Amino acid sequence: MKEIRGDAKNIRALLGGAKFSVDYYQREYRWETKHIAELIKDLSETFLDSYEQGDERGEVERYGQYFLGSIIVNNKENRKFIIDGQQRLTSLTLLLIYLHRQLLDVEQKAQLADLIFSQKFGKRSFNLDVPERTGCMEALFTGEPYDESGQPESVANIIARFNDIEEEFPEELAAETLPYFADWLIESVRLVEITAYSDADAYTIFETMNDRGLSLTPTDMLKGYLLANIADADRRTEASKLWRHRVGTLQQLGKEEDADAIKSWLRSQYAKTIRERKRGAVPRDFDLIGTELHRWVRDKEVSLGLSTGATFFKFIQNEFEFYTRWYEQIRRAADALTPGLESIHYNAQNNFTLQYPTLLASLKRDDTEQNILRKLKIVSTYLDILIARRIWNWKATDYSTMQYTMFQLVILEIRGKSVSELVALLMGRLRSDEQTFASNERFQLHGMNGRQIHRLLARMTDFVETQSGYASRYPEYIKRHGKNGYEVEHIWANHAERHKEEFVHQADFSEYRNRIGGLLLLPKSFNASYGDRSYEVKREHYFGQNLLAQSLHDNAYVHNPGFIRFRDRSGLPFEAHCEFKKSDLDRRQQLYQKLAENIWDPSRLVRDAQS
Secondary structure: OOOOEEEEEEHHHHHOOOOEEEOOOOOOOOOOHHHHHHHHHHHHHHHHHHOOOOOOHHHHHHOOOEEEEEEEEEEEOOEEEEEEOHHHHHHHHHHHHHHHHHOOOHHHHHHHHHHHEEEEOOEEEEOEOOHHHHHHHHHHHHOOOOOOOOOOHHHHHHHHHHHHHHHHOOHHHOHHHHHHHHHHHHHHEEEEEEEEOOHHHHHHHHHHHHHOOOOOOHHHHHHHHHHHOOOOHHHHHHHHHHHHHHHHHHHOOOOOHHHHHHHHHHHHHOOOOOOOOOOOOOOOHHHHHHHHHHHHHHHOOOOOOOOOHHHHHHHHHHHHHHHHHHHHHHHHHHHOOOOOOHHHHHHHHOOOOOHHHHHHHOOOOOOOHHHHHHHHHHHHHHHHHHHHHHHHOOOOOOHHHHHHHHHHHHHHHHOOOOHHHHHHHHHHHHHHOOOOHHHOOOOEOOOOOHHHHHHHHHHHHHHHHHHOOOOOOHHHHOOOOOOOOEEEEEOOOOOHHHHOOOOOOHHHHHHHHOEHHHEEEEEHHHHHHHOOOOHHHHHHHHOOOOHHHHOOOHHHHOOOHHHHHHHHHHOOOOOOOOOOOHHHHHHHHHHHHHHHHHHOOOOHHHHHHHO
16 A cells, blocks of 8 residues: 555645545435534534634634544545545535625635635636536525536535525524634634545545444444343343344434434433533533433433343333334424324424424323324424424524523423423413514515525415315425425515605615515426516416415405305405505515414414324
């Protein structure tokens, strides 16, 4: 084997002036939402451990560092071919693009741009240089829309993960804190770059890292620790078979699902503390379970009641089997609409991964299956309402923002509660919540909440139709990409001059135009054909679309008994609009607010308890 060199580098040194290509045996970019969420959580928490409001920018140099692992490259043809680490480098590049778009300081933006691309003869060349990805990377960098129809898996995942970054990025790092975080990211986040200088050596390293000598995972080590403490050989064999069966089933759901299930179980039932939200706070139960679950169980064996071989056996046979089995059911409900558990799917679509330990927290092993399903409905409905209200009030729902509140104010309180106790507790929380749909009468589309608005409109549209006796088309409405995708349609085209009698300034027109009452969810093809037309022209075509769009037209109120019954029963102020002036949009805004209050009505918890 020829020379192999390892260099510790920060992100500036690693990406500045470098060009990375992906070699032929590399897989697609396959990071999932949970991987992005975990990366942002780890980075933001490490940064916030050092940052204090009022710090000078120069003090960032003394902040704590973060090690992101190693990458392996093959240096050939004056280029660096990534052997191992393209998932992290791609994700880091997406994070840099996000920061570049959010920062206001021109010099700092230029500093980040140098780590994203180089420019020659007016043409951009991305430092992570993969030709099939260039189009989507260009679109993400400039903020232009990009049609991913028919694109490779990596391209679709890159766009999805960038959207995840937008949703998961913590509020604490916004505004005046953002430049500090950007400085820290490129200067204090470090990786080790291992360089090989031949194809043979590169492939040997790749093969070694992926096929041989893999270290045990925390799940493997936890299994070994638990089984080692079961002295009875027959019981140990039985426990081992059960463990392998449950882990194998969970792994069919996806990579690392076995570890996620165990973390959710331990956090839901046994964690008593969580890291405080202040500088230098020490990781506690909730955090340690996420990073070193096997050590946490070993250190807590007394409080977990693990004292004899029999108790270790029961820990696997009873606790592990029960909670991982229900975690599996919850995850399946998250992936696909399941009758009675629809809210779990809606919460998953909002990337609310904290729902898994929260849902498990309410379950007890002696619950009947009927009561377990009731509890899952009650808690997931509560989370659905909470998330919708926060979105409506422009409050973040990302993991970093919500984890402390969810643990301290929800998980600890609902742990082991009965069905009636759950309803009383969570109803009380919703009633005392100051953030309701009525508290933000100007809710609107802005640059960061497009996907959230899309999901809200999909729920609203589907609700109006199903309550009117139509079959549900929610899975159709929620699709954003591809030729059959849907997108948010502005009822007013972007022509302020058509509304100059009501709006003197462009900014006032734009603010009103983006209010949710002025939006619909329609097929992409409709927006392409009619999006720029006047309301009078579009209104006729709205009648051929979903019922929420049809409700703008007089004909929707003729020979439509299901819809009329729904309107009269609900008392919702539906009305036709022959024109769409400012006052019309105001009334439509009120309709959408009332519609949201119907969909996300806290009394659903009572109905869930009775079902």
